[in-house]
Amino acid sequence: MSRIPSQLVVVGGGMVAQRLVEAVRARDEDRAWQVTVLAEEPRAPYDRVALTSYFSGRDPESLALGAPQLWADPLVTLLRGTTVTEVDRDARTVRTADGRALRYDHLVLATGSRAAVPAIPGADLPGVFVYRTLDDVAALRGWVEQEAARRGRPVRGAVIGGGLLGLEAAGALQALGARTTVVQFGTHLMSAQIDLGGGQVLRRLIEALGVEVRVDTATSRIRPDERGKAGRLEFADGGRLDVDVVVLATGVTPRDELGRAAGLPVGARGGVVVDQACRTQDPHVSAVGEVACIDGACIGLVAPGYAMAEVVVDRLLGGSAVFPGADTATKLKLSGVDVASFGDAFARTPGALEVVHSDPATGVYKKLVVSDDARTLLGGVLVGDASAYASLRPMVGRPLGADASAYLLPAGGSAPVGGDLPDDATVCSCNNVSAGTVRAAVTEHGCTDVAGVKACTRAGTSCGSCVPLVKRLVGEQLTKAGVAVSNGLCEHMALSRAQLFDAVRVTGLRTFSEIMQRHGTAVAGRGCDICKPVVASILASLDDGHVLDDERAALQDTNDHVMANLQKDGSYSVVPRIPGGEVTPEGLLVIGQVAKDYGLYTKITGGQRIDLFGARLEQLPQIWRRLVDAGFESGHAYGKSVRTVKSCVGSTWCRYGVQDAVSLAVLLELRYRGLRSPHKLKLGVSGCARECAEARAKDVGVVATDRGWNLYVGGNGGFTPRHARLLAEDLDTDTLVRTVDRFLMYYIRTADRLQRTAPWIDEVDGGLDGVRSVVLEDSLGIAADLDEAMARHVEVYEDEWRATLEDPEKLRRFASFVNAPTTADPSLAYVAERGQPRPATPDERADPAVLIAGTTLAVRS
Amino acid sequence: MSRPQPGWTVVCQLTDLVPERGAAALVDGEQVALFRVGNREVLAVQQLDPYSGAHVMSRGIVGSRAGAVTVASPMYKQVFDLRTGACLDPVGKEPQHLRTWPVRVEGDVVLVGTAGALVDALVAPLATPATLDATEAP
Ligand SMILES: Cc1cc2nc3c(=O)[nH]c(=O)nc-3n(C[C@H](O)[C@H](O)[C@H](O)COP(=O)(O)OP(=O)(O)OC[C@H]3O[C@@H](n4cnc5c(N)ncnc54)[C@H](O)[C@@H]3O)c2cc1C
Ligand code: SF4
Numbered sequence A: 001m002s003r004i005p006s007q008l009v010v011v012g013g014g015m016v017a018q019r020l021v022e023a024v025r026a027r028d029e030d031r032a033w034q035v036t037v038l039a040e041e042p043r044a045p046y047d048r049v050a051l052t053s054y055f056s057g058r059d060p061e062s063l064a065l066g067a068p069q070l071w072a073d074p075l076v077t078l079l080r081g082t083t084v085t086e087v088d089r090d091a092r093t094v095r096t097a098d099g100r101a102l103r104y105d106h107l108v109l110a111t112g113s114r115a116a117v118p119a120i121p122g123a124d125l126p127g128v129f130v131y132r133t134l135d136d137v138a139a140l141r142g143w144v145e146q147e148a149a150r151r152g153r154p155v156r157g158a159v160i161g162g163g164l165l166g167l168e169a170a171g172a173l174q175a176l177g178a179r180t181t182v183v184q185f186g187t188h189l190m191s192a193q194i195d196l197g198g199g200q201v202l203r204r205l206i207e208a209l210g211v212e213v214r215v216d217t218a219t220s221r222i223r224p225d226e227r228g229k230a231g232r233l234e235f236a237d238g239g240r241l242d243v244d245v246v247v248l249a250t251g252v253t254p255r256d257e258l259g260r261a262a263g264l265p266v267g268a269r270g271g272v273v274v275d276q277a278c279r280t281q282d283p284h285v286s287a288v289g290e291v292a293c294i295d296g297a298c299i300g301l302v303a304p305g306y307a308m309a310e311v312v313v314d315r316l317l318g319g320s321a322v323f324p325g326a327d328t329a330t331k332l333k334l335s336g337v338d339v340a341s342f343g344d345a346f347a348r349t350p351g352a353l354e355v356v357h358s359d360p361a362t363g364v365y366k367k368l369v370v371s372d373d374a375r376t377l378l379g380g381v382l383v384g385d386a387s388a389y390a391s392l393r394p395m396v397g398r399p400l401g402a403d404a405s406a407y408l409l410p411a412g413g414s415a416p417v418g419g420d421l422p423d424d425a426t427v428c429s430c431n432n433v434s435a436g437t438v439r440a441a442v443t444e445h446g447c448t449d450v451a452g453v454k455a456c457t458r459a460g461t462s463c464g465s466c467v468p469l470v471k472r473l474v475g476e477q478l479t480k481a482g483v484a485v486s487n488g489l490c491e492h493m494a495l496s497r498a499q500l501f502d503a504v505r506v507t508g509l510r511t512f513s514e515i516m517q518r519h520g521t522a523v524a525g526r527g528c529d530i531c532k533p534v535v536a537s538i539l540a541s542l543d544d545g546h547v548l549d550d551e552r553a554a555l556q557d558t559n560d561h562v563m564a565n566l567q568k569d570g571s572y573s574v575v576p577r578i579p580g581g582e583v584t585p586e587g588l589l590v591i592g593q594v595a596k597d598y599g600l601y602t603k604i605t606g607g608q609r610i611d612l613f614g615a616r617l618e619q620l621p622q623i624w625r626r627l628v629d630a631g632f633e634s635g636h637a638y639g640k641s642v643r644t645v646k647s648c649v650g651s652t653w654c655r656y657g658v659q660d661a662v663s664l665a666v667l668l669e670l671r672y673r674g675l676r677s678p679h680k681l682k683l684g685v686s687g688c689a690r691e692c693a694e695a696r697a698k699d700v701g702v703v704a705t706d707r708g709w710n711l712y713v714g715g716n717g718g719f720t721p722r723h724a725r726l727l728a729e730d731l732d733t734d735t736l737v738r739t740v741d742r743f744l745m746y747y748i749r750t751a752d753r754l755q756r757t758a759p760w761i762d763e764v765d766g767g768l769d770g771v772r773s774v775v776l777e778d779s780l781g782i783a784a785d786l787d788e789a790m791a792r793h794v795e796v797y798e799d800e801w802r803a804t805l806e807d808p809e810k811l812r813r814f815a816s817f818v819n820a821p822t823t824a825d826p827s828l829a830y831v832a833e834r835g836q837p838r839p840a841t842p843d844e845r846a847d848p849a850v851l852i853a854g855t856t857l858a859v860r861s
Numbered sequence B: 001m002s003r004p005q006p007g008w009t010v011v012c013q014l015t016d017l018v019p020e021r022g023a024a025a026l027v028d029g030e031q032v033a034l035f036r037v038g039n040r041e042v043l044a045v046q047q048l049d050p051y052s053g054a055h056v057m058s059r060g061i062v063g064s065r066a067g068a069v070t071v072a073s074p075m076y077k078q079v080f081d082l083r084t085g086a087c088l089d090p091v092g093k094e095p096q097h098l099r100t101w102p103v104r105v106e107g108d109v110v111l112v113g114t115a116g117a118l119v120d121a122l123v124a125p126l127a128t129p130a131t132l133d134a135t136e137a138p
């Protein structure tokens, strides 16, 4: 159906607006709606929930939500830095601050909230911040760093408000090195979510982080210091506190001003009133997210907002969805402090019983609220150990199936739940995914791992708190389906690659047959194209023997076996290593001459080297003889191994360069050449923040700073492109190399087969933070081991092509035919295109006139 | 040593073949992929990979699937039963099978016979074609 699309205008470019646009584009198959998003903030929608991670080194771009392609869709327009100032409901237009007017067929208000600023004198002084947007946190960070530099002592910070947001802000200030006090008006921290008992345990946990806590304290004024900036807090009880920076976290106010001015009804405590279809009184205007007043209240959580977005989209497309009600379960995202509350945490249901387990010594407080017959779970509070949260939350309103207290004991916390979870229980509330949907992803859509289920259902892709539960459901379902969950490799090997790696490392077995006998399944037999190359790769990582040694040769993938890349017609491509992309004119001449003599198609690769295509199996040794004699060595373009270190020209030539990018790239490439890994590895080095080498698209990206090198990890191209994320800043070269050593080795040891670094970081224990603590702080105590493994790799590296050329036994594998070792494959046929050969198409093969003889050039010896 | 035998072509020595790996051979102008499995058994299928049209089967990885000796195409990873040529895993495509050749190992010599039965019509895996081990050879 093609008709002129109707105009959907969305005011606000926040989290809920993003989800709404995504849902329209996913579901509007007739392309009936053209969407325009008017966003006040100068950037595309980002993950506000993860805002605090800005302080732990995540950079702003990595907070971006959804796929960037969404904004490139011709039916989607995003106007950033555009504030809507007026809605004219009669004319159905909106007006923007920069004087534009846009007509709409349907309008959605998704303006969210603003941080509430308490009416106390001094709240507008410099040095007082709110905590809502990226600009807010960037300004806060800048201020704290500047104050710290000016004063030469730790900055004194105060957070007014001891709720979820305030505690997150306090954690952020601590992370910036400030000494922080949380000032709470109520009787205990997080009083909106947890009860007094939990609040008291929480207070001790917060204090253990070095944060001071004052409860029952009303701030009456913020006094300026001699420079006119915030200098002192004064409290109603007469107390005072000297400060250098203040963060206000006293709540949020819905941004309902557009609705009010347009005459739409607003709630008693603000918010544009909507019905169960998220419509305002005006059928052409909806409101979603924090600005919507639904069932009499605004909800300051993202999951209900997402649900509203889905409802609106469903309605726009003719559906009849209604708001399913809000799940107000919350979990504090403060590292080291585990707090969660869900359901009826305050036992407000008549007759509700509370089962409490409290252990002040270990800082644990757990409470479950159950129905009067003690059978149905109504809600709960978990402080100090919230590991049971993901499992318990979906059970709200359902029979517990076991004695409630069993769930509260340290170990039993999460054990009993899961298998009995009904299909309609919500597992992921961020994305509203039920247990049934997760199970169906396995049974009907063929997903076989958590990553697949995440991609298929979106469960676990937002806050991540449900991932443990998703993982378990997936595991259970696979077991039920009789699939060897065992994340095993194949029918011959029940261990995962990481498990096998450890096993082989410990047992010291070094041949395939021994390994399969010891670790393989009953039908291990002769293995297959999955487990054999994995064993080969593990053995290569462990002791670096030559890839064509003995029995090991038989395990190799075709490419590794002949150390070249198989092409579609059965010929191979040859890629000599060109470290850092630096090559001499003499080197270029040699490559050019080889290409010419063998009639090879020549192309520059994305990794800054030269690929020569169309070499026949039996020609490979001769070609390499000439390359090796000229000083080239294998580029390992064929292996699951380190490929290239791409670099820009850096400070030696570039006007802007601040470090010598090429020298570092060459150093890294020579260090890691030949390193075998679960998947290919690419590195990049840029000489300054302009990032001409696109290092952040690489598994390991290094970007020069005035003070050293910033290290990014987990950038992947391919099917699911990912930008690398910041691992560490301003490293000197030695520390950088050591950190990269450990990162690579940790990955090689623990990643799954064919798992690239980005998904590995997502799944490895603790995510990026976990990786950081392993490689920088040695939290697992394996750093020395990793260092040693890399040192060994560097020490025993040898060019495998040179070694092959010296061994007549190995060279026999390059015979084209056992009974005619130098006869060319008679089926190869080429045509010329732009002056170079390429494989002939089936039609061209039928017409010998167009074929060229180029690469069947007589074999030279 | 080998005596000339009608219908059999001497192709190579057993030691020319690497255990658990394939090698290509030209037999009567046709490209055949030989695989040495176990110590003294050799299996032969067509070198042409039916899915890619390239002559590469000998470069695939030898393995086993539920007891069958297999090779995986190095191009798009379809898996074939080396004894029958049957496609065991078409990787989402229409199954296409491989031609097989009988092979004999006499002493150190590997002989390939005339092409075996086409297995296109294969329903159940055929019994081992004329793949004779030296011990069974006359
Ligand atoms: C630090 C922090 C931590 C949080 N943690 C959690 C958590 O763990 N779990 C959870 O569920 N929620 C959490 N939240 C709340 C969550 O971020 C919000 O519920 C969610 O962002 C609401 O989405 P929204 O689209 O309604 O509003 P927003 O994301 O606030 O987006 C509204 C956008 O509209 C723009 N806008 C407003 N008026 C106009 C106008 N007139 N013209 C143009 N644009 C306009 C605003 O600039 C803003 O960008 C957290 C919030 C913060 C600040
Ligand atoms: S990244 Fe910086 S140093 Fe490197 S080429 Fe670009 S501008 Fe020059």
Ligand code: FES
Binding pocket: A427, A428, A429, A430, A431, A459, A460, A461, A462, A463, A464, A465, A466, A467
């Ligand atoms: S509950 Fe947040 S991602 Fe699933």
